[in-house]
Amino acid sequence: MTTKQLEMRANEIRKAIIKMLVSAGSGHSAGPLGMADVFTALFFAVMEHRPRNPKWEGRDRFILSCGHIAPVYYASLAYAGYFPIRELSSLRKFGTRLHGHPHNLETPGVETSSGPLGQGLSQAIGMALAARLNKERHRVYCVLSDGEQQEGQIWEAVMFAGNYKLNNLTAIMDRNNIQIDGPTESVMALEPIKEKYEAFGWHVIEVDGHNMRQIIDACDQAKAIVEKPTLILAHTIPGKGVDFMEYDYHWHGKPPKPEEAAIALKELRTLGGKIRSEHE
Amino acid sequence: MSNYFVKDYLDEKRIEQAPTREGFGKALVAIGEQDERVVGLTGDLSESTRMDGFQKSFPERFFEVGVAEQNMMGIAAGLALSGKIPFITSYATFSPGRNWDQLRVSVCYSDANVKVIGCHSGLSVGPDGATHQALEDIAITRVLPNLIVVAPADSNEAYQATIALAKYEGPAYMRLTREKSPVFTSSSQPFVVGKAIHALAGDDVTIITAGPISYEVLQALEGLSDRDITCDVIFCPTIKPLDQDTILKSVRRTKAVVTVEEHQIDGGLGSAVCELLAEHHPVPVERVGMPNSFGQSGQPNELWATYGLTRKSITDAVKRAIKRKSS
Numbered sequence: 086m087t088t089k090q091l092e093m094r095a096n097e098i099r100k101a102i103i104k105m106l107v108s109a110g111s112g113h114s115a116g117p118l119g120m121a122d123v124f125t126a127l128f129f130a131v132m133e134h135r136p137r138n139p140k141w142e143g144r145d146r147f148i149l150s151c152g153h154i155a156p157v158y159y160a161s162l163a164y165a166g167y168f169p170i171r172e173l174s175s176l177r178k179f180g181t182r183l184h185g186h187p188h189n190l191e192t193p194g195v196e197t198s199s200g201p202l203g204q205g206l207s208q209a210i211g212m213a214l215a216a217r218l219n220k221e222r223h224r225v226y227c228v229l230s231d232g233e234q235q236e237g238q239i240w241e242a243v244m245f246a247g248n249y250k251l252n253n254l255t256a257i258m259d260r261n262n263i264q265i266d267g268p269t270e271s272v273m274a275l276e277p278i279k280e281k282y283e284a285f286g287w288h289v290i291e292v293d294g295h296n297m298r299q300i301i302d303a304c305d306q307a308k309a310i311v312e313k314p315t316l317i318l319a320h321t322i323p324g325k326g327v328d329f330m331e332y333d334y335h336w337h338g339k340p341p342k343p344e345e346a347a348i349a350l351k352e353l354r355t356l357g358g359k360i361r362s363e364h365e
Numbered sequence: 366m367s368n369y370f371v372k373d374y375l376d377e378k379r380i381e382q383a384p385t386r387e388g389f390g391k392a393l394v395a396i397g398e399q400d401e402r403v404v405g406l407t408g409d410l411s412e413s414t415r416m417d418g419f420q421k422s423f424p425e426r427f428f429e430v431g432v433a434e435q436n437m438m439g440i441a442a443g444l445a446l447s448g449k450i451p452f453i454t455s456y457a458t459f460s461p462g463r464n465w466d467q468l469r470v471s472v473c474y475s476d477a478n479v480k481v482i483g484c485h486s487g488l489s490v491g492p493d494g495a496t497h498q499a500l501e502d503i504a505i506t507r508v509l510p511n512l513i514v515v516a517p518a519d520s521n522e523a524y525q526a527t528i529a530l531a532k533y534e535g536p537a538y539m540r541l542t543r544e545k546s547p548v549f550t551s552s553s554q555p556f557v558v559g560k561a562i563h564a565l566a567g568d569d570v571t572i573i574t575a576g577p578i579s580y581e582v583l584q585a586l587e588g589l590s591d592r593d594i595t596c597d598v599i600f601c602p603t604i605k606p607l608d609q610d611t612i613l614k615s616v617r618r619t620k621a622v623v624t625v626e627e628h629q630i631d632g633g634l635g636s637a638v639c640e641l642l643a644e645h646h647p648v649p650v651e652r653v654g655m656p657n658s659f660g661q662s663g664q665p666n667e668l669w670a671t672y673g674l675t676r677k678s679i680t681d682a683v684k685r686a687i688k689r690k691s692s
Contacts, residue, residue, distance in 0.1 A: 188475075189475050198471070200470065207436045208446070210436075211444040212443040214444060216447070218426065219447075238467070245433065245436055248431075
């Protein structure tokens, strides 16, 4: 896919997120919208995977640690072909395969179960160790939120990955600066994140989490780091693409109402037109 | 029935003594030889959880996690979801104590094939005191869907159970002990997950027990002053899933039950038995266990005496249960 095609795909995924959330009537808005570009880069440019054969042994493993941004995960999986796009409207409803938080035994393409924060990086490490033991070449990608850095288990895992020099592991942090109770730096300050990870033996790359080329280049660069795991610190705008949601922590944990969704979708359609014309 | 025991198993002076953790450690090396998928992880407790044998034999398949039980549980989940069979060891108070949420979500909910080995359970940890005496581990594990819970009676049964758990597909918790205890079960008996053992036949009361305290039950019965009382004894090393058929078959005949375990009286084997009987065949039940209390430092026998985990407590419970039957 070209950069323009990827940006268009991210825009489609944002629209799908809005539709899913308004239909579900509950769920998180800001995080999924903010991570649409990173997910698009991973699922449509960076990772080796076969949506028609979700358990293909050579696939890169993708672990979503912050399970609450499930809508962007499900939309990415659907657009990649793991299940029909129309199934997205079943999000959070009785009988669905798309639960409020991801569950590996239900959703094609989902590797683990997550939701309670701080657990994903450890599982990604387990998969990276297994790949190393088996001398397999695939990589393990783990998406983390910034708020979940407050969990102790994260730092146990960060310490382990640095100590074991897990160079087949790439973590990507959604640095959107918000969590449920407010800005991260006023709830429980996280900075300096880059220096903290570096002190634990990681290679850290900072990117604009809405710049497709930067995200893809950082993932490529991580493959060349042989002595360390890599953290891609992706600076994102929570609610990205929907003006009234951007930067507002109140949108962390709630869905849009139907009239708000209509406005959001209109904005995203305009944004789509802009992307199309910009590249022409 | 009788081939469940070693010869002269009641001879306390001559019976072999070994901690259950030892049987585990030897078995892990044995299955490590047979199955390359087996990997071992520990949280800075390799020697005392008897992971050290595996560590020496298979250094490339051993992972020292450091003092980080939550991370250890998660790493094990990731390894299991990649086709490995991870055994993780620590003290039961830390794993599954400290990392219960990781056990619930990363392992059980995902149905990850992780074997959680909790050492140093029970009062017999002794001098370390209450913080290290795991007396709640059965309660917090048997409530989790997809998880099986195993408490071997001696080192031999721990050996057999370890082999069986490696072959069993799915999450499992096994509780082990530090202190030496009599090795009274016969190695000719294979361990079958979910199967209780009808160890002794009797008519007046069914005694259901698990863990090294099972041997105390046998000795207590030898010391029963009333020789007319006979007890049906069921060893129940798999606490979840409970072997309902074996238990109900016995209880329908005896119509009274005593449970004996080195665990809090609430939430453990005794509670599991009460749940079963309340639904299927209500009879008087007397539970011998830790009486809703924390322990303290001391020698195991001092602690057992203080908290009522003695042979006399067992025989008293037997008499009470029989008395309640007729009242």
